[in-house]
Amino acid sequence: MNYGFTGDGVDLDACTASIRRGSKSFHIASLLLPRGTRQAAHALYAFCRHSDDLIDDQARRPDALLRLRQRLDRIYEGMPCDHACDRAFERIVSGHSIPKTIPLSLLDGFAMDMVDRRYRSIAEVKQYAARVASTVGLMMSLVMRTGDAWTLARAADLGLAMQLTNIARDVGEDARNGRLYLPLDWLRNAGIEGDAFLRDPRFTPALAGVVKRLLDEADRHYLLGHAGIARLPAGCRHAIRTAALTYQDIGRCIAQNGYDSVSQRARTTLLRKLSLVLRASRPVILCPDRVAMAASAPADPSVARLVAAAADAFALAERQRVATESQGSQIERVTSILMDLHRRRIEDRRVRRLQRWQKVAHLG
Template sequence: MHLHSPEGGFATRADHAHCAAAIRDGSRSFHMASLVLPAHVRRPAYGLYAFCRLSDDAIDRDGGSLDAVARLRTRLARACDGAPHDAPADRAMADIMREYAIPRAAPEALLEGLAWDAEGRRYHTLEDLHAYAVRVAGAVGVTMTLMMGVRDAATLARACDLGVAMQLTNIARDVGEDARAGRVYLPLSWMREAGVDPEAFLAAPVASPAVKDIIARLLCEADALYARARDGVAHLPASCRPAILAAALIYADIGRALARGHAHDSISHRARVGGPRKLALLGKAIASAPFLTRGAPAPALAAAAGLIDAVAREPAIEITGRQPRMAAQFLQVLDMFERLERAERFGE
């Protein structure tokens, strides 16, 4: 089956604009990285982000209700069946599922992770935490990789590594915010080994030396996965590598900001990466992406095996899309830097 332009799909131009606004307003880091994606990948990436954002918002509005998850599952089933709910993100998701042969297991994994959040599930070991992170972030990495036309198991394993690394960074950054909301994502076995009682910590979150050591340990695990994921970026189409590498560099730098600026205290502070630093990392990604080398194969995380197997069972389709010429990409990057610099200076 040959795949052509998604113009004949469910989503309209207005829907695509809505999805683009969702990522622009919701995540400056991902939006900045996405600007160097080729257009034929950028648009479905915005649709995927919009559906993920819609799902998060739906859970938040209902206070973490499992009923909200059930409604999202119904909407996802409709999108998968080609009868999307009347909303921009749903129509975009229906196009994505059809055009890129996304196995249902990928978005279903995301919703399962949200259900675990609604249940207030906690994670006893790092492997348990991996299982959660694969669902809420690794599944997104797999879907993005499929939208780039790459389906081999080794590259999908590295995409899961990157998603999990980003989620571990999120968890490390948000320990205090989560605790004040009554949630703990740090591995409970690590907390007990360090002499930190989870219930006492939730009752009075304090950045004790033991808690900061746990956060540092979690960031070390994330850094190891970022290193493995970097090998996978070299297997992506050349036009997609700068954006994915930029996202990895920017997110990894959140952990470094937490270590450098706040001594691993994410109870009293929330680590951020400023605009100028993001621009520098984006420039580094653009400059170094052409020279990435393919590393030695590494096994997938155990928690990711089922998701990768689901891709292998889904019939592949041919994705056609123009690869931008280098001159056009160079001009696009120059224009992007000009716009980002103006935004940083004048708040545009």
């Protein structure tokens, strides 16, 4: 079965080059996907990466976000702009019934970055993570033709976990760029004033406690995400599990560094990544109480609206597919009956001709 992309080879090559340059971890994981799904994933990543780069560019035009929204409008109108990633992404959204609200939410997350917003609580941090990361997880799930609400919620959990890990890893780098994603209430409880930290980013044991708390929250979502991987198509599980374990390992490196993400940056070596690829070939074993907890877990409030939109779009597409196949089956049955009648008429004419010849021969 082909799960995805059948577009122009030049566009696909450009998209593949984008993921190879932008994320070695995701590129390695994507190589484990079935060919069609891998190509669709590259197209999806390329559009998201291109959009993110435009927003992060210090020389960006003031109307960069507006222009991205206009490009997205054209994609959903079936008339993408002359960019390889736009053309490829248009094929993905039309071929996999991705509702527009999901990539729009991704752009909303980029808008939050543009204003250097502060986040008062972990709930607000996760609202941001839902937009910039869970949206990608939801689109990937739809690309893999998996769209029931529970599995979509678990895909969104993986997105939340990975983004929380990103935030934990980049505390110092973000602060030096004037950005702060850690929950302000957690910082206050640890005796850290957000603006003072931004003026002079320094690692302290108190900050380590905040980073650890963030990674603990990420681990809770990783657990839920791993439970959901079992619902994905068998050929896709290894790749998604590889991506999840690779990001979890970043958290492990941060912990080994004493949760110091200010004076050092956690990194995973290529050899370590390859070992995780091997480990990911087998399911992550969860204890029974955690399996039961995951089975009944609702979507996180930060992603509930997006999960519902994705599930509704998938259900509608499935109903349309079944109706089309049913209509096609009915047409095939009618066609078969007509062809059978036609064959019978031909056979009846042949028999009558033969009978006439035999009668003539007998009279002669």
